[in-house]
Amino acid sequence: MKKFGGKVLFLDRSDINTDEIIPAKYLTEISKEALQPHMLEDLKLEGFDPQGAEAREAEVIVTRANFGCGSSREHAPWVFEVNDINVVIASSFARIFRQNMFNCGMLAIELSEEDISALFEFRDDDGAIDIDFKNNSLTITSGKGSRTFMYNISEFDRALVEAGGWLEFADARY
């Protein structure tokens, strides 16, 4: 299983699409590693710096609704993976992105809009999230305190994470 949890990158916007996560011009790469410098390069978000410390040190992303809409490119989860971000927490995901995350053995966690807003309350320079995968819970800790949230994932998504991804799961079963 992958390592889940760590410093948080807060992206306070809905409908962030996969072109913003990794622009199409980098889709000519045939290795995941080559994507590494280009994470969130075209993100339209006031004050966001793709090369800044918050983005570069992050291991978890917290964002709003419909994250990962648009293109089916798995380069979007990959660019996170090669930047050591294995968890995205949002109030909702686009279907293909969500599936791609689990297919890579990564975590796409859905929380209610209220819980997402509560997570944003903890935003400061030191925000970090611990994931207790076994118990379906996550804990945010920052200069503003600490709080634990419960989440749901389907049995299938859990099995994919445990197997290391869909290829491993499918190859063993079919």
Add this chain to the structure above:
Amino acid sequence: MAMTLAEKIFRSHLKDEPFPGTKVLDIDVVMCHEITTPIAINDLVARGKDRVFNPEKIKAVIDHVTPAKDTKTAIQGKIVRDWAGRHDIRDFFDIGRNGVCHAIFPEKGFIRPGYTVIMGDSHTCTHGAFGAFAAGVGTTDLEVGILKGVCAFREPKTIRININGKAPEVVYAKDIILRIIKELTVKGATDAVLEFRGDAVSKMSMESRMTLCNMAIEAGGTSGVCMPDEVTVDYLWPFISSEYKSREDAMEDFRRWWSDEGCEYAKVLDIDIAGMEPQVTFGYKPDEVRDISEMEGTPVDQIYIGSCTNGRLEDLRIAAQYLKGRKIASAVRGIVSPATPKVFRDADEEGIIKIFMDAGFCVTNPTCGACLGMSNGVIAPGEVCASTTNRNFNGRMGKGGMVHLMSPASAAAAAVEGKITNPERLRKEGIS
């Protein structure tokens, strides 16, 4: 029990249900292109699993950047080409025979009602126009599809969209789907199949139905679908005439996929298109849509007519109607990319290519090209493109550029005037 078309396809293709709510389906067609497939191929090779489940059910094309523009894109093409060769994938379309995936695969007769179709491309929903369940997937799903011929889905709910009324002559399928996306929003159909019904859809050509279904993903939809009817039978007849005694027979068979009376919809949306205006996007999301009269006069630098949304013969014909005998404005650049070699050839034989060239358009070979800002018409920062494609995302056609999505008719009108213009105006002056 009354079932939707999608539920019927799920039931008939169910291979496994590893957990409640997770359906693993047998896949009828796995489609591949050179952007998302090479990494799947390389991974299979690295794992010592360089195999395909059935070469006849795999279709491949080089379409996004063709001819290759640099070493990297040449390598992507080579990986797919070599792989198709060593696995005897006969339906592989290389340069000279290649076109935009979602245009060329239906044109070759690869899609049938009731099929399950996946591709590593979000606009795979296009193929639902034939009454198939067609879903875009990522590279890992594609990889498993290639190796095992299966794919996992949550059972989709269906949103029914009734499109009724007679639209004004300047309103086309593209305008209707933009209006629907505006209504649903970019996440309104997540995990749902969009079922397009109603009078207006029954009267539409397969090309127009593909335009509708193509943009289902822009509302988050898994697949768009239309009920397979006589129009579907006629389109497919050259490919199925040996399988059925008559067209009526084929219709009878297709009919079994129709959503049953009384089936359960997550939502029903009624769209009245009578009196509707052409629609145009204004922002960076495909649900940011306005009536064209609110956008009129917006200057544009480039016009792009093409893509899996609007690069078919019908689309080129429509644009040419407005362009015939006219010239594009001196300050704009016009680019048209016929979506397939057949579209190109037919358009040429009909004199449409000449109309575009006489008007001042550049005609490119069939490719995705500028649609995703990879080649053939990338725009500069600050530039504006009137485009018949499907995404106006920030940077989509070039970093710092702005894209306004519209129909081929509206794009042609923008070309002539150099700014966003209701094609109605040209219609009044006279069109061919």
